[in-house]
Amino acid sequence: MTRFAVPGRIAVGGQTASRWQTATLTEIRRETPRAATFRLAVPGWAGHLPGQHLMLRLTAPDGYAAQRHYSIASAPDPSGHIELTLDRVPDGEVSGWFHTVARPGDTVEVRGPLSGFFAWPGDRPALLLGAGSGVVPLMSMVRHHRARGLTVPLRMLVSARSPEQLIYASELGPETTPVFTRSAPPGVPVGRMAAAHVAPLLADRPEGGWEAYVCGSNAFAEHASRLLIAAGQPVDRIRIERFG
Amino acid sequence: MNVTRGFTGRPRVHNPGLPPGQYDAREDWPVLSAEVTPDLSPADWSFRVDGLVEHPHTWDWDAAHALPASAYEGDIHCVTGWSKFGVRFGGVSLDAFLSVARPHGSATHALAYSHTGYTTNLPLADLTGGRAWIVWEYDGAPLPPEHGGPARLVVPHLYFWKSAKWIAGITLLDHDEPGFWERNGYHARGNPWEEQRYSGD
Structure with a gap:
């Protein structure tokens, strides 16, 4: 088993983006x-x-x-x-x-x-983990999935400090589970994204497994990627975009 | 020039060390690796030089540390826009490894590769003459894992994606072979002073 690896390339077409x-x-x-x-x-x-x-x-x-x-x-x-x-x-x-x-x-x-590494062409099951404005590139994937009526599985876990800080809140659907770290609506637990959020998604993995996309701060990316690995996600199928 | 209405920007500071399009990250040192940070101990780490060389060779942690110590103190520049001034890395000059492996005259380029499988390509001339290091210390302390520890390549005169984290080796070639980001649209050389960010720059 591979202990660590960098995922493969995703073809994004040949256009160079050299022009302003x-x-x-x-x-x-x-x-x-x-x-x-x-x-x-x-x-x-x-x-x-x-x-x-x-x-x-x-x-x-x-x-x-x-x-x-x-x-x-x-x-x-x-x-x-x-x-x-x-x-x-x-x-x-x-x-x-x-x-x-x-x-x-x-x-x-x-x-x-720019860059094909974090791209999702809509061709494979996608498991999206984001925090804060890390949800932005993931939302492009969710919107694409809906706009094209894709049937390939797609699930999103998104962490926000509170419901007020959850970007795109009114647009999120049953594909998304929000996690609130500071305050939550009545009856919803408050806390960091945890194994309990990730494990059920890995247990219920689609045929061929998930391609995981993680986006957020470096601290979130480290935390979320460890949760994924602990739940059995192959390390070479975790793509990370860190703020900076 | 396409002036943005109402944009003034930060106060201008004359900083001849700042390449075009870059800003000073000051205390920040953003982490931008695209893969999971590996759990790699010094005992598991090794560094190999092979390809077009007389003596392909692998150094383990202790053997690498037995080479003459060398430090880089200066600036680093990331393609995402930040530069960081006055950083201190400690390790060994890449020249020390190459003088053992002895590159063939036909070697023109190198493909550096990480223990994660990350790769990046460089002209051999950018790795010689005291311009590249294998480092395991940052600011006098062990290099943190998220910054490439236990050891990384440092080629500070090029954009920092060339400075492969968790360095595992370099293969010398007689041609240029694009690495991970270079296959994803980034520039083959990545000279910050010529703003070679993307393919075509």
Whole structure:
């Protein structure tokens, strides 16, 4: 048995994302007190797979630029629009602009989609574990699953501090189990994601097993990947995207 | 130039050590590995040099530590945008391993591989001349597992995905062979000063 291994490549098509494109902000939706979704029109968007990210750049009048990587929240569709959901990071240079200055009609620059490692083409059963805004690339997978009416199994465990901090709360369905770490609705336990959440999903694994996708802080990623391994998930079928 | 309305950005600091498009992460040292952090003890660790060399050789933990100590003190740059200044890594220069293995004249590139199976490709010239290390100490303490401990490759003049964590060996080749991120769209060389982030840069 392999004790540790890096998972294989997922084909994402040959397009290189070397070109910066202008994206126009068309809509801002508040998700939680800390997070909002920003819808962007990108006319030349090459298309993406759920789970991929992009690089986004803001430029000041003196030419100073700041760029960050952000996961794409929307499912792939032909609309020429993509959505990003951003936490407001304290002193965040780029997220701060989005949360305090940005309004529809503003333009930014994007480059992508990037990286195939964390992509889910919809071709294999997917077990998604996220915390905080780590749910963003996983939601692209859930939305894709629904939009295409896919029948391949997909389950999501998502950790949030409280119901108020749970991003996309109104959109989550029976595929999702939320875990609340600080406060929960009456009758729902409070606590960290645990073996009791993960083990039943592994016991009920679909034919061929799960491809696991973990996204969140490094601390969450370490914790969640240990839970998966303890429950019997093969280590070379755990894909991790850590904030940073 | 495509100016963003209302964006001013952080106060400008003149920092000639900061490559284009990077910011100073200060105290932070983000962890970005794509795989599960391996539970690898020094006793389980080994480092091999093979491929186009006269003497393929494997060092265990003690044998690697018997080579002359060498340290890197300086800056590191991650493709996701952060740079970290004044880091201190302790270990052995890769030159010390290569002088035992003796590369053939036909060797032009190397594929570095980890105990997890992670790979990354580098021109051999980027690994020689005191520019690459196998390190097991960070800031005077054992390198933490999530940062690649017990030992990792450090090639600080390239983006840090080239500095393979949990390093297991390098194979010398007469051609370039893309590694893990390079097959996923990242640049073959990854020079931060030329902002070689992705294929095509």
